[in-house]
Amino acid sequence: MKIGGEYSSEKVLPGNFEKLAEEAGLAKPLVKSRVPELAELVIGNLEKVEIANPVAEGVVALIRKRSEQTRDSFRA
Secondary structure (H helix, E strand, C coil), rough: CEEEEECCHHHHHHHHHHHHHHCCCCCCCHHHHHHHHHHHHHHHHHHCCCCCHHHHHHHHHHHHHHHHHHHHHHHH
């Protein structure tokens, strides 16, 4: 699934979320405040997930990394 025209999660930037907001008819300020909040919720809830599989551990690590990158890109 693409976000604001970008398919690669490692390349999604705040501008892509702004474009997504525009395409979806959402207010850009709402998206700018909500995306980092959601990223923080994801990061916090990853601690609650019990993982017993090495592949799943890798997926969780990737989700954490992408969520942190997204959160931090909105703070810059």
